Amino acid sequence: MNRYKKMALKALSYCGKNLKKNYRLYRKFTNAVKVCIGHGCRVTDREIIVGDRKIPVRFxxxxxxxxSGILIFFHGGGWVTGNIESYTHVCCNMANQTRNTVVSVDYRLAPEHPFPKGLEDCYDTTREFFKNLDILDCKAEDITLIGDSAGGNLAAAVSLxxxxxxxxxxxRQILIYPSxxxxHSETSPFPSIRENGTGFLLTSEKIRNYMDMYAPRKEDRLSPYLAPLLxxxxxxxxxxxxxxxxxDPLRDEGEAYGARLKEYGNNVKMYRMKDAVHGFFSLPWKSQYVIRTYEIINWFLSSYNGQSEELI
Known part of the structure; x- marks a missing residue:
């Protein structure tokens, strides 16, 4: 990574300081994205009713x-920020690049709705789709779960x-730089927390702040539905x-999760995006990282042969 990019990332890494105190302001900032259907993508909004809850989804x-493929998408944002509005450009591009129908789930956010509330929304919505396949006009084997960052965590937790x-x-599931x-402290067993925990946009401090808001009860942090590696x-x-x-500070734990999945006989493909930082999946659709990501995703969706391969 060249020094100018490092300098810019270091400056941007200071954004979001005092996250727990100012999360509402940070949420407004990160969610202040004009909704755009982009690239000719058609969009419709619906609600999935589960008990007394109405969970918004966007197709x-x-x-x-x-x-015939369906991608059920859970957005990132540390379980605290992000929504179907701020991820509309990502999901439009996802639909067009994969030619799959994308369904984005607007799950409840912490700290107002701590663990496992957001996860319950993701699970219940996914279950309703599997129970009522006519809603998606597909077969069960056509459905893939996908999420980035906290959304990758939620996808893995829904599968467990x-x-x-x-x-x-x-x-199938696609986990993009998942937690x-x-x-995520200095005592973490993963070197990437210390090597990349400052100066690369997402800091280890921010991750800990997000975790404090999402799972304020210490006992919840021992749940595999919060930390799938457990x-x-x-x-x-x-x-x-x-x-x-x-x-990315989350790099090593994501790869460790893939390694453990392999140990238990699951079919896994892992790819480390060279020179990239956390959050690259939300970059403009012509970014080299986004282009490469969809090359890999489309290979996985269309031609994955079920054999484990090494990290490349």
């Missing part, structure tokens, strides 16, 4: 002839919960694609 239909409850089981562990076993998980970033 994104590709501009070109769609495949689905196996444990026996109500459904996704065929999978519960310790699961006693990882049998019977979906075919998995994990994409990490070279200069």
């Amino acid at each position: 994104f239909y590709p501009k070109n002839e769609p495949t 919960m689905a196996r444990d409850r026996g109500e459904f089981l996704p065929k 999978t562990y519960n310790d 699961a006693q076993d990882l049998f019977k998980q979906p075919d998995t694609l994990i994409i990490t970033a070279e200069y």
Whole structure:
């Protein structure tokens, strides 16, 4: 990484200081994105009713002839920021680049709704789709879970919960620089927390602040649905694609999760994005990192042969 990029990232890394105190302001800043259907993508809004809850979802239909594939998407933002509005440009591009219909879930955010409220929204919405496939006009094997950062954490947790409850089981999941562990301090077993924890946009301090708001009860941090790496076993998980970033504090725990999935016999593909930092998936659609990401995702969706491969 060249020194000018490092200098810019270091300056931007100071944004979001005092996150727990100013999270509402930070949320308004990160969510202040004009909704745009972008690139000719057709968009419709619906609600999934579960008990007394109405969970908003947004459907994104590709501009070109769609495949039968469905991507159920959980957005990032540390479980505290982000929504279907701020991720509309990401989801429009996702639909067009993959020719899959994308369904973005507007789950409840912390700290107003701490763990496991947001996860319950993601799980319940996904279960309703699997129980009522006519809503998506697809087969169960056409559905893939996908999420970035905190959304990657939620996708992995939904898959674990689905196996444990026996109500459904996704065929595939795509985890983009996911959070999978519960310790992001200096005592973390993962070197990337210390190597990339300052000066690369997402800092270890911000991660800890997000975790404090999402899981204020210490006992919750021992749940595998919060930290999937803590699961006693990882049998019977979906075919998995994990994409990490070279200069991301979450890099090592994401890759460690892929390694553990492999240990339990799951089909896994991992890719480390060279010279990239956390958050690259939300860059403009012509970014080299975004272009490469969709090359990998489309390979995974269309031609993955079910054999584990090494990190490349």
